[in-house]
Amino acid sequence: MAAFHRLGQRPLAVKVMRNKFTGEPAGYAFVHFQNDEEAIDTMHKLNGKPIPGTFPVVRFRLNTASREARANMQQEREFSVWVGDLSPDVDDYSLYRVFASKYSSIKTAKDTTCxxxxxxxxxxxxxxxxxxxxxxxxxxxxxxxxxxxxxxxxxxxxxxxxxxxxxxxxxxxx
Incomplete structure (x- = not known):
């Protein structure tokens, strides 16, 4: 939780999953936020960024998993939009913010340049x-x-x- 706090994010809880045989960290965790919007915002701000205090450096690899999204998966169609010729300074979060300002239904944005x-x-x-x-x-x-x-x-x-x-x-x- 401290890593999130140091980067200005406020999750409600972080549960680090452990290997049931060794007790060592399993390499992933469940992070809970007040709502899906906060979770998505955090995902876009931190994805790919270094986790503070890790050596060698480990980067955040975040994705979403909400009960509501799983329940609506059968009913709701998703679409992908490809945008080309982005400037090199565009990252996932800035791309997400541009689309989110116009489309409230956006789930994620990913800069998939080469x-x-x-x-x-x-x-x-x-x-x-x-x-x-x-x-x-x-x-x-x-x-x-x-x-x-x-x-x-x-x-x-x-x-x-x-x-x-x-x-x-x-x-x-x-």
Whole structure:
């Protein structure tokens, strides 16, 4: 609970789940707020941010689970909206705030630009060869992608499509 308080959030309760055999933390917790709006607001403000006091640094990975949402899941349809060419300074929370100011039904907003994927690729967190390709041939070589990343890790999908000379679908599947 202290980590939330240090970042200006006020949950009602935090229950850290434990491994029933070892008693060690299981790696997740249930965090309760006054209402769903506070929970969603906190999720957007803190998701991906470092948890204070953790070393090595551990980041918040938050999602929602409300009784009301589960009850309405069968009745309520959800839709996704894709927004392109966002500036590099846009994060999940600012994107959420823009949409929430116009649409009260918004549940979440996620910046799904390729920046994070590129960072992981550049740091060798995974390699393209590790990805299941379903027998399809590569449309460009890893070296070419690495060269592009050295130039600019925040290129838009449109810029990448033009540089790689492939269609938008190919770039969006990367």
């Amino acid at each position: 920046r994070d994927w590129f960072r992981r690729f550049k740091k060798n967190d995974f390699e393209l060869e590790d990805k299941e390709r379903s027998g399809k041939q590569k449309k460009f070589e890893d070296e070419k992608l690495e060269e592009l990343l050295d130039q600019d890790v925040c290129q838009t999908l449109t810029e990448l499509r033009k540089t790689l000379q492939v269609d938008e679908l190919t770039v969006s599947k990367v």
